[in-house]
Amino acid sequence: MNVMENVRTDSSPQVMRTPRSLNIELTARCNLRCTYCYFFDNPEVDYRDLPTEDWQQFFEECGSLGIMNLTLAGGEPFMRRDLRRLLDGIVRNRMRFSILTNGGLVDDDIATFIASTGRCDYVQVSVDGASPETHDVCRGKGSFERAVAGIQNLQRHGVPVTVRMTIHRHNVDDLENGARFLLEELGLPGFSTNAAGYLGSCRYNANSVMLTLEQRQKAMQTLLELNDRYNDRISADAGPLAEARMWRQMEEARTQASPPMANRGHLTGCGCHWSNIAIRADGAIVTCTMLAHMVLGWINQDSLEEIWLRSPDLAQMRQRHLIPLTNFDSCQGCAYIGYCTGNCPGLAYTLSGQVHYPSPDACLRRFLVEGGTIPRLHAPIHAQTSRTREEVPV
Amino acid sequence: MKSTEIPIANPVAVLREEFDDWAVLFNPDTAEAVGINPIGVVVWKQMDGRQNLDQIVAAVRERFADVPEQAGKEVSVFVDDLARRGFVGFEIEAATL
Numbered sequence: 001m002n003v004m005e006n007v008r009t010d011s012s013p014q015v016m017r018t019p020r021s022l023n024i025e026l027t028a029r030c031n032l033r034c035t036y037c038y039f040f041d042n043p044e045v046d047y048r049d050l051p052t053e054d055w056q057q058f059f060e061e062c063g064s065l066g067i068m069n070l071t072l073a074g075g076e077p078f079m080r081r082d083l084r085r086l087l088d089g090i091v092r093n094r095m096r097f098s099i100l101t102n103g104g105l106v107d108d109d110i111a112t113f114i115a116s117t118g119r120c121d122y123v124q125v126s127v128d129g130a131s132p133e134t135h136d137v138c139r140g141k142g143s144f145e146r147a148v149a150g151i152q153n154l155q156r157h158g159v160p161v162t163v164r165m166t167i168h169r170h171n172v173d174d175l176e177n178g179a180r181f182l183l184e185e186l187g188l189p190g191f192s193t194n195a196a197g198y199l200g201s202c203r204y205n206a207n208s209v210m211l212t213l214e215q216r217q218k219a220m221q222t223l224l225e226l227n228d229r230y231n232d233r234i235s236a237d238a239g240p241l242a243e244a245r246m247w248r249q250m251e252e253a254r255t256q257a258s259p260p261m262a263n264r265g266h267l268t269g270c271g272c273h274w275s276n277i278a279i280r281a282d283g284a285i286v287t288c289t290m291l292a293h294m295v296l297g298w299i300n301q302d303s304l305e306e307i308w309l310r311s312p313d314l315a316q317m318r319q320r321h322l323i324p325l326t327n328f329d330s331c332q333g334c335a336y337i338g339y340c341t342g343n344c345p346g347l348a349y350t351l352s353g354q355v356h357y358p359s360p361d362a363c364l365r366r367f368l369v370e371g372g373t374i375p376r377l378h379a380p381i382h383a384q385t386s387r388t389r390e391e392v393p394v
Numbered sequence: 395m396k397s398t399e400i401p402i403a404n405p406v407a408v409l410r411e412e413f414d415d416w417a418v419l420f421n422p423d424t425a426e427a428v429g430i431n432p433i434g435v436v437v438w439k440q441m442d443g444r445q446n447l448d449q450i451v452a453a454v455r456e457r458f459a460d461v462p463e464q465a466g467k468e469v470s471v472f473v474d475d476l477a478r479r480g481f482v483g484f485e486i487e488a489a490t491l
Contacts (some may be wrong), residue, residue, distance in 0.1 A: 014413050017413075066408050068418075096425060118423060
């Protein structure tokens, strides 16, 4: 089936002249080898770093284009010995930055420096639980203590810190302790969650880290309840909490026979390419770090502005929201089709080999057919509800 | 020191022209962003530290048709608002010996 058939003919949003923000993988090196890492073990990526000067030259281009924010990731950004010079370059070119890190290399000196720039929106540290037992099992011995020390160094200097908790088989039974530790003991204003997804290294460790259906359901239920208890201090753009919210909304629409929702029923699961673009550690300009194979050009060789406005691949990504889910065999006859977004193109690509395709991983109908149930907010934590296959709406 | 009535754009602030002639003014030091319309963009570009408000309003009249009578007041309010938010400063009068 040609997925570009039956595309909507209404006008697309206008493309802004330059991206507002960039996701930059500053380095392909990391001090850890987490078993579910999305970054490593991607056969389509060349894992090499660029010299300081190349990044500095690129930051000048970014500044001249009025880009506002750079999110620095890796690998592990603090592996870069020239990180201070790079941050200086970002500041000099009138931009702000955020850093995604495992926290293990954030010492007092670098925390002081980051605070001194006055340009850091946040540092996001990965913490998977309340103890080494739930964190180190996937991230390596000693990584929990070092991550917590990193957070405390940042907090001491007033740098905004947030945490990303990746939910996997070894922490799913300890989410309450994880939330208590992060929100009460560390005093974070909030934290975000996702789940180990079938990308990068995780593909080789899926059976030992990815949530089973029962665990996924338990994670959804627990996170909904915890978020309620902690007054919406737990967030998610993907993973069990995001799915729980989305699927409850979709189920409610189905039971009420609501008309199709605005911006649903098409591949609308991602709108990043309207405001954001990504750069790999080797300088490749890509649509998204989760679509690292889609190389649009190279920094300092190609004009970022030209790529942003005229790349055919990017233009096609921006047309993705016009592709109806009815184009896909896997969506035929689904009762949720008018309420569904098709979800993440990155996961769709790893699981199906196609970018312009709905992600099977976040398919509500599939989840229900396999025996899952949609969580209820006020069910007791860890309550398991049952549902027969006959009840599954398809 | 006494300030003049000559506004000058904060050199740290970034003008992002996004759609048509609309733009976002962004102050990376404070993370504050303000959306401005095409007239605001013209005003911003005139705040080079050499023109007073009357001259800036004249530039607006030159650029746009049917500019209303009260445009001067509106430009003044706009510039004052940007000054309050740290996007604009005013030239300091040179000291007289």
